[in-house]
Amino acid sequence: MKQQNVTIKFIAQKAGVSFSTVAKALHDDPAINSATRERIKAIAALYNYRPNILAKGLRSRRTHTIGVILNDLQSPFYSEIYKAIGDVLHKKGYTMFLADSKYDEQLEKKNISTMISQGVEGLIVSSVSEESENIELLVNEGVKTVFIDNRPARNDICCVYVDHEAAAAQAVGHVIAAGHRDILLLNGPEHLPSSQRFKRGYIETLASFGIPYRPNLVKHNLIDIKITAQQIERILEGKDTVRGDEFTAIVTLSDVIAIGVYEAALTHHFSIPGTYSVVGYDNILATKYLSPPLTTVNQPKEQTGLYAINMLLDSIEKPESEMVQIILTPELKVRSSVRPLEKT
Amino acid sequence: MKQQNVTIKFIAQKAGVSFSTVAKALHDDPAINSATRERIKAIAALYNYRPNILAKGLRSRRTHTIGVILNDLQSPFYSEIYKAIGDVLHKKGYTMFLADSKYDEQLEKKNISTMISQGVEGLIVSSVSEESENIELLVNEGVKTVFIDNRPARNDICCVYVDHEAAAAQAVGHVIAAGHRDILLLNGPEHLPSSQRFKRGYIETLASFGIPYRPNLVKHNLIDIKITAQQIERILEGKDTVRGDEFTAIVTLSDVIAIGVYEAALTHHFSIPGTYSVVGYDNILATKYLSPPLTTVNQPKEQTGLYAINMLLDSIEKPESEMVQIILTPELKVRSSVRPLEKT
């Protein structure tokens, strides 16, 4: 156990100089005699001196800390993103706070509040909403923020996101091209911006092929394997507004949801793509090795993370960097979970 | 943009009282008249007052921040663990720093240093080593630490980990029971404690069945899909110390490695379990849905996280809590990636 904190003051005592001399020496201030400087540095190293970032931050407003607030820490989709973020931060000497908002606006607010309290220099947020008091909060407090995964309604905020409508169009277009016309959409929570955009893409694509939109073919649920499996179960057991024979293909907002369909296939003994064709979204790592390999729409996750963190650090380190909004394009990955339907 | 920080002083000015009165009111100090207290609180709320945790921490030594240092942020194995950790922390009002050591001792050291500088109250570390100067550092600095995934050589440190030798025994035992005798071990980096334990379990289990141990059947690589696929490739192309026909089963330190084998199977057109039987370790989410579903040994990940964080918070919040070392037991999940071998 440590008796006394090794502070600048402590080093000063050991070196027999004033503490401000130590501070300067440690900062390679040219005003300090190089001999004393080296002596002080040696003592600092000996006692394993480590600057107190709290004190530093209090005084200089630089904490070298940034916060990342996401909706599901466990999701492989997000983990690829913050992996990339973490790597850049580490290289640039920053530390990362990570928090989970679980798709909940209140939780998100609390997370933002805590991070501000902690003195973060910037925030990367995959927000629950595109227009909420949380966003106002961020703007009012003057916290540098980059949104990912969606685009805030205000256009004075940086963001980088994938065009979810285009993604839905690719997914839906693909199953329609395979001959499907009755397409179930397993969407995320209704209030989620990405759900809304994805649904819009779904509806528009149906329209463009002259397929009428049937609202009971759209299901909103949390993005979760078990919950998705239960949703399918409800349908198969006739406890839903749609019956199991009213659709032949399933398009999902997320690969995690798609895996939920796989889970249901396992327990309810239906076949993919025999009974239902399935298309995912995100292209998380495992999808390629699923049984059958999942046809999905790729989101450039690493790129998202890199753009976001670089934009954020830019805006922190450069006084007046511009507002940038980056839109990334999704890309269909055809594998084996969609089967061509015989024309009837 | 904010003009002035909303501090206790600022509130005091607005309320026309001294700043220490504000501090007390905000802390529900009974010494303060309830009327003024409410008035002050109202003003604080109005201006969206948010305490500066840096200043707080500097003064009170409580930052309500803990650090989590892991070896691979992206791995679903770890993400299930820190998901659990994050949830508990959030409930108890703590914030989480997260850092990636990438199985590198130097990086680990830097991460520990930074976290200490940041004033974390405790650390959860999946260390690169069980006996390193990093651990000494932790002990010398008096940082409350819980190790996960391995057991430090010193027994004055809390830890919670799964018995990797037992896990290896289950995996190897299972393929031996299926008639395999030539078993390739795809292990993690050689210096990694879990690699060492797993290998020990592998060797001992072979011995207990009277199967001679052949060192060229053990491969050490980073835990990574691509790198694993390349390892397999090297073997299949005759560029390794072992040939492709010298083994019939593959046991791996991690499901991620097992997925690497699946990747190789895809590109090199061999069959699992036809050509090689495969057993994973960890039981990450996706394994159940792979093609074929992966037989693997489960690690209780959520439990690991929960135990670890609860132990840590205990030792932070209670003056003299005991040193605890928790060993969790692995459990074989039989699925379809191992095939019974005809006795010859």
Next chain:
DNA sequence: TTGTAAGCGTTATCAA
């Protein structure tokens, strides 16, 4: 019931 003052470990300005 409220106010004053010192101190946490830095940085930064000014004086010696």
Next chain:
DNA sequence: TTGATAACGCTTACAA
């Protein structure tokens, strides 16, 4: 070339 001092925002005696 070095030292004294104030300030960052907060907590906490202690004084009024």
